[in-house]
Amino acid sequence: MSGDICLLCPRKCGVDRSVKRGYCSVGDAVRLGRAALHFWEEPILAGKRGSGAVFFSGCSLKCVYCQNFSLSGGEGIDISTERLADIFKELEDQGADNIDLVTGSHFIPEIAKALRIYKPRVPVVFNCGGYELTEALKMLEGLVDIYMPDFKYSDNALAARYSSAPDYPEIAAKAVEEMKRQVGETCVAEDGLMKRGLLVRHLVLPGAVANSKKVLDILVSLIDKEKDYISLMSQYIPFGRAKEFAEINRRLKPLEYKAVVAHAEKLGFKNAFIQMSDSAEEEYIPDFNGQGVLTKEEK
Numbered sequence: 001m002s003g004d005i006c007l008l009c010p011r012k013c014g015v016d017r018s019v020k021r022g023y024c025s026v027g028d029a030v031r032l033g034r035a036a037l038h039f040w041e042e043p044i045l046a047g048k049r050g051s052g053a054v055f056f057s058g059c060s061l062k063c064v065y066c067q068n069f070s071l072s073g074g075e076g077i078d079i080s081t082e083r084l085a086d087i088f089k090e091l092e093d094q095g096a097d098n099i100d101l102v103t104g105s106h107f108i109p110e111i112a113k114a115l116r117i118y119k120p121r122v123p124v125v126f127n128c129g130g131y132e133l134t135e136a137l138k139m140l141e142g143l144v145d146i147y148m149p150d151f152k153y154s155d156n157a158l159a160a161r162y163s164s165a166p167d168y169p170e171i172a173a174k175a176v177e178e179m180k181r182q183v184g185e186t187c188v189a190e191d192g193l194m195k196r197g198l199l200v201r202h203l204v205l206p207g208a209v210a211n212s213k214k215v216l217d218i219l220v221s222l223i224d225k226e227k228d229y230i231s232l233m234s235q236y237i238p239f240g241r242a243k244e245f246a247e248i249n250r251r252l253k254p255l256e257y258k259a260v261v262a263h264a265e266k267l268g269f270k271n272a273f274i275q276m277s278d279s280a281e282e283e284y285i286p287d288f289n290g291q292g293v294l295t296k297e298e299k
């Protein structure tokens, strides 16, 4: 993208990323924090072998409660798109059930290029924040098998307060619509793993049950509640700058989570992952130490 201005995501910074970083904190080279097998995604995605998770540096959302602040702030190792394609192959050779592209929305053109160099035989999962423009997602058409977006907010004021993105609800709704258009009907194979489709995640925030319920109201109109999957996450921990926001500087109360789960049941979602609240442990956060990013020769 050298010489071009970046308008890839809703931030539309208009910077030339070959000389300056945008809101997402990265330049025009693909930058990763880690590429390794990962065993903590929902069981429909990965069995015993794990996901081949590629953790991209930078983020266009930068939520105040981010649990990966160093990574979202841009720490990582620069690689070429050819190396990214090799990483997909290496993870597949390690036995990954899928290639799980984590928070790579600000590298969509480079990801599309790498997937054209090497399209893995296992499903490619685009695991993202839900803050993507339809035009950007179209670049991934035919290359991504499973979309796994977050749908964080239905409340514009909360989206502004915690992610500086007051337009998040409208952008996320359009993004999910485009993802659904691309993947069609969700398909789960006999081995119990999703081969194609949509899984939408929602992290329930403290003091924001109404936001969560309305997210579900929006989702029920966008996705197939009989076939597509949702995951209601209860593991909120006040990371990052959350201590500056008194109302979210605590864990989620079981009653708050139960109210959201009850609403999902009332709406009739057939495929919903529900979490036990005691699964909120820091050990689920991988070490972004550059594992798997460089070749042996480059280290």
Ligand code: SF4
Pocket: 006, 007, 008, 009, 010, 011, 012, 013, 014, 015, 017, 021, 022, 023, 024, 025, 059, 060, 105, 106
């Ligand atoms: S991808 Fe990054 S530089 Fe481009 S518009 Fe979004 S935040 Fe700005």
